[in-house]
Amino acid sequence: MTVSVKFESVTKILGQSKAVDNLTLNIGGGELFFLLGPSGCGKTTALRLVAGFYSPDEGRILFNDKDQSRVAPHKRNTGMVFQNYALWPHMNVWDNVAYGLKMRRVSEGEKKKRVRHALEIVHMQAYAERMPNQLSGGQQQRIALARALVIEPDVVLLDEPLSNLDAKLRIEMRTQIKDIHRKIGRTMIYVTHDQAEALSMADRIAVMRRGRLVQAGTPHELYTRPESAFVAEFIGGTNLIRGTLEEIGELLTVRTEAGLVYAKNGVKGIARGASVFCSVRPESLRLTSAAKSSGQPPSGANNELLAEVQSIMYLGDNEQYSLRLADNAMVRAVEYNQPSRKAQVGERLTLQFDTHAVVVLPEEELGD
Amino acid sequence: MTNWLRRYDLNAANAAVLLFLWLFFIVFMLYPLAYVFSNAFFTDSGFTLVFMKLMFSSPNNTIILANSVNLGLAVTLLTTVLSLPLAFLLVRYNFRGKGLLNGLILIPMVLPPFVGAIGMRQLLARFGSVNLLLLEMGVISQPIDWLGGGSFWGVVILEALHLYPIMYLNLAAALANVDPSLEEAAKNMGANSFRLFSTVTFPLMLPGYFAGAIIVFIWAFTDLGTPLVFEYREVIAVQIFNMVTDLHQNPMGYAFVVAVIALTLFFFYLSKRILGGGRYEMLGRGHVSSAARPASPTMTVIAYAVVLGISALALIPHLGVLLTSVTQRWFLTVLPTDYTFQFYKDVFSHDLALLSIKNSLLLSSLSTIIDVVLGVTIAYLLARKRVPGRSVLDALAMLPLALPGLVLAFGYVAAFSATPLDARINPVPLLVIAYAVRRLPYMVRAAYAGFQQTSVALEEAAINLGATPMKALFQITMPLVFANLIAGAVLAFSFAMLEVSDSLILASKESYYPITKAIYALLGRIADGPYIASAMGMLGLLLLAASLFIAGRFFGRRMGELFRA
Numbered sequence: 056m057t058v059s060v061k062f063e064s065v066t067k068i069l070g071q072s073k074a075v076d077n078l079t080l081n082i083g084g085g086e087l088f089f090l091l092g093p094s095g096c097g098k099t100t101a102l103r104l105v106a107g108f109y110s111p112d113e114g115r116i117l118f119n120d121k122d123q124s125r126v127a128p129h130k131r132n133t134g135m136v137f138q139n140y141a142l143w144p145h146m147n148v149w150d151n152v153a154y155g156l157k158m159r160r161v162s163e164g165e166k167k168k169r170v171r172h173a174l175e176i177v178h179m180q181a182y183a184e185r186m187p188n189q190l191s192g193g194q195q196q197r198i199a200l201a202r203a204l205v206i207e208p209d210v211v212l213l214d215e216p217l218s219n220l221d222a223k224l225r226i227e228m229r230t231q232i233k234d235i236h237r238k239i240g241r242t243m244i245y246v247t248h249d250q251a252e253a254l255s256m257a258d259r260i261a262v263m264r265r266g267r268l269v270q271a272g273t274p275h276e277l278y279t280r281p282e283s284a285f286v287a288e289f290i291g292g293t294n295l296i297r298g299t300l301e302e303i304g305e306l307l308t309v310r311t312e313a314g315l316v317y318a319k320n321g322v323k324g325i326a327r328g329a330s331v332f333c334s335v336r337p338e339s340l341r342l343t344s345a346a347k348s349s350g351q352p353p354s355g356a357n358n359e360l361l362a363e364v365q366s367i368m369y370l371g372d373n374e375q376y377s378l379r380l381a382d383n384a385m386v387r388a389v390e391y392n393q394p395s396r397k398a399q400v401g402e403r404l405t406l407q408f409d410t411h412a413v414v415v416l417p418e419e420e421l422g423d
Numbered sequence: 424m425t426n427w428l429r430r431y432d433l434n435a436a437n438a439a440v441l442l443f444l445w446l447f448f449i450v451f452m453l454y455p456l457a458y459v460f461s462n463a464f465f466t467d468s469g470f471t472l473v474f475m476k477l478m479f480s481s482p483n484n485t486i487i488l489a490n491s492v493n494l495g496l497a498v499t500l501l502t503t504v505l506s507l508p509l510a511f512l513l514v515r516y517n518f519r520g521k522g523l524l525n526g527l528i529l530i531p532m533v534l535p536p537f538v539g540a541i542g543m544r545q546l547l548a549r550f551g552s553v554n555l556l557l558l559e560m561g562v563i564s565q566p567i568d569w570l571g572g573g574s575f576w577g578v579v580i581l582e583a584l585h586l587y588p589i590m591y592l593n594l595a596a597a598l599a600n601v602d603p604s605l606e607e608a609a610k611n612m613g614a615n616s617f618r619l620f621s622t623v624t625f626p627l628m629l630p631g632y633f634a635g636a637i638i639v640f641i642w643a644f645t646d647l648g649t650p651l652v653f654e655y656r657e658v659i660a661v662q663i664f665n666m667v668t669d670l671h672q673n674p675m676g677y678a679f680v681v682a683v684i685a686l687t688l689f690f691f692y693l694s695k696r697i698l699g700g701g702r703y704e705m706l707g708r709g710h711v712s713s714a715a716r717p718a719s720p721t722m723t724v725i726a727y728a729v730v731l732g733i734s735a736l737a738l739i740p741h742l743g744v745l746l747t748s749v750t751q752r753w754f755l756t757v758l759p760t761d762y763t764f765q766f767y768k769d770v771f772s773h774d775l776a777l778l779s780i781k782n783s784l785l786l787s788s789l790s791t792i793i794d795v796v797l798g799v800t801i802a803y804l805l806a807r808k809r810v811p812g813r814s815v816l817d818a819l820a821m822l823p824l825a826l827p828g829l830v831l832a833f834g835y836v837a838a839f840s841a842t843p844l845d846a847r848i849n850p851v852p853l854l855v856i857a858y859a860v861r862r863l864p865y866m867v868r869a870a871y872a873g874f875q876q877t878s879v880a881l882e883e884a885a886i887n888l889g890a891t892p893m894k895a896l897f898q899i900t901m902p903l904v905f906a907n908l909i910a911g912a913v914l915a916f917s918f919a920m921l922e923v924s925d926s927l928i929l930a931s932k933e934s935y936y937p938i939t940k941a942i943y944a945l946l947g948r949i950a951d952g953p954y955i956a957s958a959m960g961m962l963g964l965l966l967l968a969a970s971l972f973i974a975g976r977f978f979g980r981r982m983g984e985l986f987r988a
Binding site (some may be wrong): 106108128129130132133134135137138139140142143144145154155158160202203206212 | 484771878881883885886887888889890891892894895899902903
């Protein structure tokens with residue numbers, strides 16, 4: 056049976072500030088759930104509230120609708136993987152992994168079977184006798200995972216488990232952790248500041264900012280239908296073009312200083328005349344030569360804006376363009392797998408983008 | 424109220440422990456000091472400055488004050504001159520046998536200078552070895568009076584030869600902490616070696632230097648044993664020692680102690696705030712590569728010559744003690760003419776010697792147990808818990824570093840006279856507590872360093888897997904800091920065995936004499952006294968050497984952190 060985790064209006068004060076501020080979340084049983092946000096957004100505090108290292112100042116934490124808020128951490132049956140792994144340096148791999156079972160007074164035979172099985176899951180059977188300092192970072196990470204899994208926890212908690220690994224290993228471990236999640240089918244809560252990690256692994260993601268929940272949803276929902284400029288910017292990166300909402304019809308019409316922008320999608324409830332951001336992903340911008348452009352706002356599915364190329368960065372499989380719009384605002388565009396360069400620095404051209412690639416968002420202050 | 428409480432990890436157990444610690448510090452540190460102050464400024468007829476005026480107006484007293492300050496400054500200066508080249512050679516160069524030389528430098532710490540003074544007196548007497556050697560070689564025709572003229576320089580030299588390892592440890596640590604990339608940046612900007620040292624390296628070393636310098640200064644400024652043995656009586660420490668016996672008739676003792684405290688605080692403040700400047704956090708990130716480079720053959724020879732030369736100098740007093748302890752007959756010759764191990768046997772049969780060894784073992788063991796319990800508790804609270812008054816607790820635990828043993832012992836005698844703890848009836852409880860308080864900072868630092876290096880996450884991981892907080896503490900954290908605790912306890916024990924000033928002041932009856940007081944008493948006896956005293960000094964030396972070796976094994980390079988303010 057899987058265990059669901061519920062945050063009910065949870066507030067936690069650390070020092071003078073609200074590290075977690077009125078957080079409500081429902082994490083389904085068996086989900087691989089991500090808490091995502093910049094450093095200091097409260098995601099680790101939220102995780103430690105689930106583990107029981109903090110108890111909420113307001114609100115409740117429930118496992119399967121049972122209140123856990125005042126349950127001591129050693130009685131919660133969560134398995135946590137710490138950011139720096141926290142392997143005990145005075146015990147070998149086997150003893151590290153067996154510790155939780157010892158605390159649970161599991162019989163000797165059962166213990167052996169389960170430790171061996173846990174080491175198998177993380178492909179570390181051969182290292183049982185090693186001391187932690189004889190292991191590489193990636194190996195330590197896997198032992199930390201095995202140690203958390205072996206107790207068959209109700210909830211597996213992962214606190215930036217991959218942040219200390221090099222880039223290549225990090226990508227490899229993403230697949231492995233996903234596989235393990237599929238195999239054991241337990242609820243996992245995973246904290247990270249790496250949006251690519253979250254997008255590629257999560258069943259669902261909660262984006263946090265300044266202790267508050269900003270938006271929760273599947274990776275696809277968050278990427279295609281962000282509800283705030285912060286989410287659009289934090290997940291995938293975007294261009295935010297400032298303007299005023301002029302008309303609400305089949306398309307939303309936004310007057311910007313660079314020209315009119317038409318959008319298919321927008322956050323509900325924005326009034327006419329409100330200040331807004333038009334969010335357009337860099338990969339949605341197409342560079343076309345200025346000559347072909349009519350210079351007039353098109354009536355069809357396309358937006359067109361004039362721009363001048365400021366700089367180009369070549370990255371192998373793609374090229375990134377920095378462009379200056381008519382009102383001097385900067386935007387970024389990406390071109391993938393181009394056989395030849397589309398434009399030169401200083402060239403004036405037209406940016407085309409579909410109306411369904413634009414999301415109209417309420418204006419807000421950005422940064423953490 | 425609840426908001427205020429929520430900021431701290433306070434439960435009933437923590438609160439009780441905290442209360443107990445406060446009580447301990449109030450009774451055994453603050454109250455004796457307050458008692459001394461009140462007696463220095465108050466008489467039956469109220470507040471008076473008459474003793475302080477007398478203190479600073481009587482030419483006799485001002486000379487005494489000046490002597491002590493000069494003594495402290497001269498020793499600090501001499502230790503700096505001795506240890507600066509050592510630190511540079513051993514931190515900046517790699518060569519064969521460096522570890523051995525590093526160990527050699529620490530050796531002089533193992534002998535309390537007042538024991539060394541016994542040996543020195545033998546060597547430098549009017550017809551001692553040095554004069555006789557010089558006479559034989561025809562360098563001089565009349566014996567030189569080395570110890571005459573008040574013996575000021577004799578005391579300075581002995582103390583400096585004892586204390587320069589502490590200065591070295593601090594300078595070496597300060598130098599090793601200077602990020603080499605900062606120096607490289609200065610060289611890159613065009614600084615030559617001299618400008619590099621004067622504008623970058625030296626300023627960065629200053630906080631570390633003064634942290635060690637103030638310890639050396641306070642030690643020399645308030646040392647009692649060495650001036651006593653050299654019969655250099657015109658210093659504060661000896662004056663206070665003499666006034667302990669009649670402190671109820673003569674309140675000038677209190678005034679002297681207040682003067683010591685005031686001057687100590689003044690120099691402490693000077694070193695920390697003004698000379699030491701701000702502590703520079705090293706802003707450079709990433710790996711600090713070792714600044715040591717392989718030494719050329721010439722440099723290796725220079726390094727060996729400097730270290731061996733200074734060590735040989737520092738070992739002269741020890742040699743004197745060693746010779747004295749095995750002398751059968753040593754009269755008007757450079758070296759003894761007959762040798763014997765009789766005095767080592769005597770140590771274990773002589774009533775006073777044997778008794779004092781037993782006493783010291785008991786006193787030091789008890790004080791070490793107190794240190795371990797208090798030190799671990801305080802360090803744990805400081806490192807792991809948010810408790811109210813954290814910084815005050817920290818300051819109180821570190822205060823004994825700046826609180827001379829002399830002051831503490833005087834305060835105890837005065838404040839607890841005519842109480843159940845009266846030192847003149849049974850000095851054991853106060854001796855144990857004085858030893859414990861004096862060495863508490865070492866234990867706190869050793870344990871604190873252990874807790875700091877042991878990530879809290881290790882304990883949390885155990886709790887997360889089902890261990891109770893107590894189990895996690897004892898199964899995870901304690902085993903990991905055990906080495907630190909052992910090292911701290913070994914140091915606390917061996918320094919307690921050789922505590923000088925508080926032993927001399929507090930131990931009032933012969934049946935309670937610890938080793939150091941017995942050595943002092945034996946020195947005053949004619950016949951075999953000095954010889955047995957030397958034999959006991961040698962045994963103490965071996966004990967301290969063994970424990971420093973053990974502590975050094977545990978602490979390695981971080982040994983210097985223990986001897987700084």
